[in-house]
Amino acid sequence: MLRYLARKLFIYLLTFIVAVTIDWAIPRFMPGNPVDALVSRIALMPDANAALTSYFMAAFNLDQPLWQQYLNFWWALLNGDLGRSIMLFPTPVTTLIGRALPYTLGLLLPSILLSWYVGNVVGALAARRKLLDNTVLPLGYLLTATPYMWLGILLAWVLGSSLGWFPLAFGYDQSLKAEWTWKFISSLLYHWILPFASLFLVALGGWAIGMRNMIIYELESDYANYLMALGAPQRLVRKYAFRNAMLPQITGLALQLGAVVGGALVTEIVFSYPGLGWLVLSGIQNQDYFVIQGVFLFIIVGVLLANLIVDVVYVIVDPRTRVGLQGDAA
Amino acid sequence: MLAVSDLKIHYRTLAGAVKALDGVSFSVADGEIMGLAGESGCGKSTLGKALIRLEERMQYVGGQVVLDDKVLPIADDRAMNPYRFSEVSIVPQYAMSALNPTRRIGRMIDELLDARGLKGSTLRPELERRLAILGLTPDVLGMYPIELSGGMKQRVVMVLSTLLDPSLLIADEVTSALDVASQKKVAGALVEFRDRGYVKSMIVVTHDLAILAQVADSIMIMYAGKLAEKAPTRTIVEAPAHPYTRLLLGSLPEVGIRFEEQRLPGIKGRPPSLLSPPTGCRFRDRCPLAFGKCVEEPPFIEIAPGHQVACWKADAHAQG
Numbered sequence: 105m106l107r108y109l110a111r112k113l114f115i116y117l118l119t120f121i122v123a124v125t126i127d128w129a130i131p132r133f134m135p136g137n138p139v140d141a142l143v144s145r146i147a148l149m150p151d152a153n154a155a156l157t158s159y160f161m162a163a164f165n166l167d168q169p170l171w172q173q174y175l176n177f178w179w180a181l182l183n184g185d186l187g188r189s190i191m192l193f194p195t196p197v198t199t200l201i202g203r204a205l206p207y208t209l210g211l212l213l214p215s216i217l218l219s220w221y222v223g224n225v226v227g228a229l230a231a232r233r234k235l236l237d238n239t240v241l242p243l244g245y246l247l248t249a250t251p252y253m254w255l256g257i258l259l260a261w262v263l264g265s266s267l268g269w270f271p272l273a274f275g276y277d278q279s280l281k282a283e284w285t286w287k288f289i290s291s292l293l294y295h296w297i298l299p300f301a302s303l304f305l306v307a308l309g310g311w312a313i314g315m316r317n318m319i320i321y322e323l324e325s326d327y328a329n330y331l332m333a334l335g336a337p338q339r340l341v342r343k344y345a346f347r348n349a350m351l352p353q354i355t356g357l358a359l360q361l362g363a364v365v366g367g368a369l370v371t372e373i374v375f376s377y378p379g380l381g382w383l384v385l386s387g388i389q390n391q392d393y394f395v396i397q398g399v400f401l402f403i404i405v406g407v408l409l410a411n412l413i414v415d416v417v418y419v420i421v422d423p424r425t426r427v428g429l430q431g432d433a434a
Numbered sequence: 435m436l437a438v439s440d441l442k443i444h445y446r447t448l449a450g451a452v453k454a455l456d457g458v459s460f461s462v463a464d465g466e467i468m469g470l471a472g473e474s475g476c477g478k479s480t481l482g483k484a485l486i487r488l489e490e491r492m493q494y495v496g497g498q499v500v501l502d503d504k505v506l507p508i509a510d511d512r513a514m515n516p517y518r519f520s521e522v523s524i525v526p527q528y529a530m531s532a533l534n535p536t537r538r539i540g541r542m543i544d545e546l547l548d549a550r551g552l553k554g555s556t557l558r559p560e561l562e563r564r565l566a567i568l569g570l571t572p573d574v575l576g577m578y579p580i581e582l583s584g585g586m587k588q589r590v591v592m593v594l595s596t597l598l599d600p601s602l603l604i605a606d607e608v609t610s611a612l613d614v615a616s617q618k619k620v621a622g623a624l625v626e627f628r629d630r631g632y633v634k635s636m637i638v639v640t641h642d643l644a645i646l647a648q649v650a651d652s653i654m655i656m657y658a659g660k661l662a663e664k665a666p667t668r669t670i671v672e673a674p675a676h677p678y679t680r681l682l683l684g685s686l687p688e689v690g691i692r693f694e695e696q697r698l699p700g701i702k703g704r705p706p707s708l709l710s711p712p713t714g715c716r717f718r719d720r721c722p723l724a725f726g727k728c729v730e731e732p733p734f735i736e737i738a739p740g741h742q743v744a745c746w747k748a749d750a751h752a753q754g
Contacts, residue, residue: 325531326526327531327534329526330528330532332487333486333487333523333526334546335516335517335519336546337515337549337550339549340545421536423535423536423580424536
């Protein structure tokens with residue numbers, strides 16, 4: 105068990121290093137230079153521009169050779185420093201992320217966990233009721249084939265723009281001050297519903313279909329047949345089938361995490377929701393290396409951490425993986 | 435005592451009903467281990483399953499099954515439930531994968547017993563005692579199925595299936611997947627469980643006549659969904675009356691013969707399709723003794739005490 109964990113941790117560490125390197129490199133592949141954009145916004149005399157540019161280049165350490173920048177980046181990272189934003193100079197990137205993170209987590213965690221849970225329950229029910237099956241299956245395929253932002257735009261158009269039931273943009277009513285009052289919290293929830301719904305619905309379809317198929321497979325397995333031949337009530341057989349069908353769904357959850365996070369970023373942009381997706385979009389538009397790096401770093405860490413948790417959970421719930429770890433039992 | 439009369443079970447297929455069991459009548463006495471043999475597709479496994487649980491595509495068409503003077507409601511899945519495990523039980527063909535892989539064996543057994551309204555804890559000592567008879571320690575109850583070898587799983591399933599002392603046990607191809615040494619052990623265990631009274635009577639479904647010669651008191655031979663012959667094991671081996679039984683025995687290897695020099699005789703031809711079986715004796719196309727009368731269906735009649743045959747020439751043969 106410990107050896108298994110150590111091996112897993114090693115693999116995750118390698119993945120982390122590679123991912124962070126790519127994360128560092130990608131913004132620097134973009135054409136142009138963030139400082140030029142910053143300076144042109146200030147719009148001074150041409151010779152003052154040149155002085156300012158060289159000042160900012162030095163301030164952000166962008167005048168150093170690339171390898172030096174790369175080492176600087178790791179050094180700062182290990183000290184918990186993600187640098188300062190260029191577009192919102194001199195706010196530290198950690199502050200910006202800290203501000204956006206609650207919105208993204210508030211969208212992601214409920215939509216991932218709820219869609220997984222509800223999808224599994226609906227799928228399991230569909231596996232044994234013909235009528236439900238006939239509606240769940242086509243609907244599930246439709247939902248799971250829908251791109252996140254497309255469903256987001258559709259919801260915004262129908263429920264927001266046409267019917268006017270929900271707001272179209274922002275995390276809360278912009279006329280309110282951010283404070284812990286009921287008015288503000290209800291405004292938060294009100295603005296949260298549509299982006300949440302579009303993430304939740306798309307993921308729901310996939311889980312429901314997966315679970316339905318797995319349950320049908322498990323109910324036809326040998327152990328289910330044996331139990332039924334020994335007169336076990338349906339309740340017990342289905343309990344076992346549900347539990348065993350859950351195992352591939354846990355793996356599926358780990359595989360899906362990355363896609364859901366990507367979907368959340370796009371959905372936030374659709375709804376101008378002030379989370380990490382929104383932040384990274386403005387970062388890209390302003391060539392803000394440090395914001396882009398910081399946000400992606402958070403996503404990398406988040407996805408890796410979630411995968412690690414799933415790995416550990418899987419070992420706990422499936423005895424077969426445990427035996428496999430110890431080598432063949434005599 | 436089991437009495438089956440005129441049992442008919444069909445399989446629903448796209449091409450129509452496959453008449454896998456077409457009017458089968460026989461009985462198994464208390465204490466009797468009856469071997470049930472025949473080629474693949476003759477209906478022997480269908481018969482075994484029909485007595486405990488019909489699969490979804492199996493359709494009850496007619497006939498009656500009486501066990502200890504009670505009619506078994508084999509066509510009604512729900513009504514059959516109280517009889518399963520306690521009156522009729524099965525050691526399935528797939529014993530290696532019959533246990534839930536994600537539950538410890540002891541816990542699975544407890545949950546099954548609890549679900550049947552019995553207390554798992556009160557039966558625990560008896561369970562451990564019976565495991566010990568088959569050479570298993572109580573430790574296996576704390577293990578997952580994957581931690582056991584195939585033979586161990588098979589023995590656990592045998593103990594579990596017979597735990598409630600059923601009147602009838604169906605052992606479906608229990609030796610097929612085992613090596614010869616394990617086959618012998620399993621065969622011995624079947625006899626032992628009968629001798630100890632854990633099981634009153636037993637039907638051992640197999641295509642392996644050699645195993646039946648070791649364990650069975652009587653052997654019933656099926657052909658194409660019908661019964662061909664039933665007799666005490668000795669009679670079947672030494673003086674079979676049905677030409678099919680004789681050809682079947684003739685196609686078995688014998689000790690001391692080198693088969694490089696002598697080809698093992700098989701039975702020419704193949705069994706008829708059970709979608710639209712021919713009238714009359716179903717074996718007549720492959721039978722060396724077939725004559726005019728075989729276009730009529732031969733009745734399954736007793737030619738000697740405990741010896742029943744469905745063949746027009748059986749009488750003459752048994753004497754000659």
